[in-house]
Amino acid sequence: MENGTDSFYFRFTMFVNIGSYYYVAFVFSLLLYSFIVSANLVIILVISRERSLHQPMYMFIALLSVNSLYGSTGFFPRFLMDLVSDSHLISRPACFIQTYVIYTYGCCEMTILGIMAYDRYVAVCQPLHYHRKMTSKTVFILIVIAWFFPNLFLTVIISLSTKLPLCGNEIQRVYCANWNVVKLSCVPTSVNNAVGMLLTISIVFLPLLFVLFTYLRIVVVCWNKSAEFKGKVLQSCLPHIVSFVIYSIAGFCDIALSRYDPDELNPFVAVILSLEFVVIPPVLNPLVYGLKLPEIRRHIIRMIPRYKRKSVRTTPAYFMTVISSTQTMGTH
Numbered sequence: 001m002e003n004g005t006d007s008f009y010f011r012f013t014m015f016v017n018i019g020s021y022y023y024v025a026f027v028f029s030l031l032l033y034s035f036i037v038s039a040n041l042v043i044i045l046v047i048s049r050e051r052s053l054h055q056p057m058y059m060f061i062a063l064l065s066v067n068s069l070y071g072s073t074g075f076f077p078r079f080l081m082d083l084v085s086d087s088h089l090i091s092r093p094a095c096f097i098q099t100y101v102i103y104t105y106g107c108c109e110m111t112i113l114g115i116m117a118y119d120r121y122v123a124v125c126q127p128l129h130y131h132r133k134m135t136s137k138t139v140f141i142l143i144v145i146a147w148f149f150p151n152l153f154l155t156v157i158i159s160l161s162t163k164l165p166l167c168g169n170e171i172q173r174v175y176c177a178n179w180n181v182v183k184l185s186c187v188p189t190s191v192n193n194a195v196g197m198l199l200t201i202s203i204v205f206l207p208l209l210f211v212l213f214t215y216l217r218i219v220v221v222c223w224n225k226s227a228e229f230k231g232k233v234l235q236s237c238l239p240h241i242v243s244f245v246i247y248s249i250a251g252f253c254d255i256a257l258s259r260y261d262p263d264e265l266n267p268f269v270a271v272i273l274s275l276e277f278v279v280i281p282p283v284l285n286p287l288v289y290g291l292k293l294p295e296i297r298r299h300i301i302r303m304i305p306r307y308k309r310k311s312v313r314t315t316p317a318y319f320m321t322v323i324s325s326t327q328t329m330g331t332h
Contacts, residue, residue, distance in 0.1 A: 010095050010181070012088040014174050014271055026083045032279065033076040039286035040065035046299045053295060056134045057123070057236075060116045061289050061296070063143060064243070067112060068282035071105025074098055075175055075278045082174070092162075095176040100158050102175060102278060106251065107150030107203040109281060113244050114207035115142040120237050121214035125221050153199045160192050173274055179258040204251070211244055239292045246284055250276040 047053045047062040078098060082088050090098070123130050161178055167186040171177070179196070182189050218237065222230050254277035257270065265273075290296055 009089045009091055010169050010171050010176065012082060012090070012174055013170050013172050014267065014274065015082060015088050022083055026080060029076065029080055029083065032283065033072060033080070036072045036076075036282045036286075037069060039290070040068045040282065042300060042303070043286045043290055043296065046296060046303070050299050053299070056119050056139050057116070058296070059139055059143075060112060060119060061293075063146070064109070064112050064116075064285055064289075067105055067108050068285055071102060071109070071278060072282045074101030074105060079174060090176065095171075095181070096158055096162055099161075099176040099178050099181070100154055103157075103178060104150050104154050106254070106277065107154065107199070108147055109247055110204055110207045110251070111146040111150060113240070113247065114210050115146055116240050117211040117214040117244075118142070120240060121217060123236070124218045124233055150203055153195075153203060157192070157195055157199060160195060164189065164192070172270075174271060175274070175278070177258060200255075208248065215241070235292075235294075239288045242288050242292075243281070243285055247281045250280050253277065 043065040044062050047058045075098070078090070078094075119134060122133050126133070157178060161181055164182065164185040165187060166181070166184040168184040170184075171180045173180055182192050182196075185192075215237070218233065222233055225233075253273045257273050290300055
């Protein structure tokens with residue numbers, strides 16, 4: 001197996017031995033995945049159904065939920081299988097497909113957060129030009145950019161990785177990661193390293209700097225404004241700030257773990273750090289936007305059947321029907 005050029009399978013080495021608790025971990029992970037799918041589908045359904053939410057900010061939030069479903073689907077089904085398996089083997093084609101899905105999810109998350117920051121920047125700093133700048137065509141172009149460039153870069157990177165001759169088959173992760181595969185190479189990987197660095201700068205650090213710049217400009221604009229204006233801006237921007245901070249921390253942990261030797265860490269800590277990137281943002285994003293933004297929260301509440309019955313009974317039409325029926329009964 002060590003003459004890895006002929007090996008068709010990779011083996012995950014970070015599935016620590018937790019005995020019978022594997023089934024507890026399986027049930028918890030299944031419930032977590034079910035919540036991610038349900039919560040993000042609710043956000044997408046609410047925004048697509050309500051015409052009042054067909055605005056750039058809400059369209060980008062729906063895009064964020066679509067990306068969360070995409071990334072979670074690339075990770076959880078395979079992870080659930082490995083939890084109840086003894087071998088933890090994955091074929092090379094399946095490994096590279098999972099790497100592509102998870103990495104495009106991660107890069108698209110950052111580019112989507114970047115275009116959301118631009119949307120908030122225009123709304124706060126150039127409110128009179130907002131509808132002229134954030135047209136349907138502009139929103140479409142921004143969405144295409146947010147998806148196209150990460151997929152283009154990742155296609156190049158994964159293609160380079162698939163051509164490497166490998167001298168091993170052990171991946172120190174619970175899912176396939178490109179750098180862990182590249183480290184198994186029998187030949188120098190300077191080209192892979194250079195392209196990977198270019199990807200990190202263009203898809204991670206440039207959006208990061210852009211988000212910081214836009215919020216610096218927003219702070220400058222709000223500096224001498226009224227407390228009411230600042231409150232409205234904070235209500236509009238806070239969910240995005242929270243999502244951005246959460247994702248930045250999770251992404252930093254993933255990058256640090258890729259460059260750090262997992263053998264020097266506690267196995268449980270290493271597993272938790274590797275899971276943050278693919279678990280925490282998809283879980284927290286729908287909670288942050290669904291609970292914090294009043295427009296989305298109100299429409300979600302209206303979807304609850306009990307609330308619907310209660311709201312129907314408190315409408316003027318309901319009271320008129322009750323009064324009319326009472327009068328009819330009185331005539332008899």
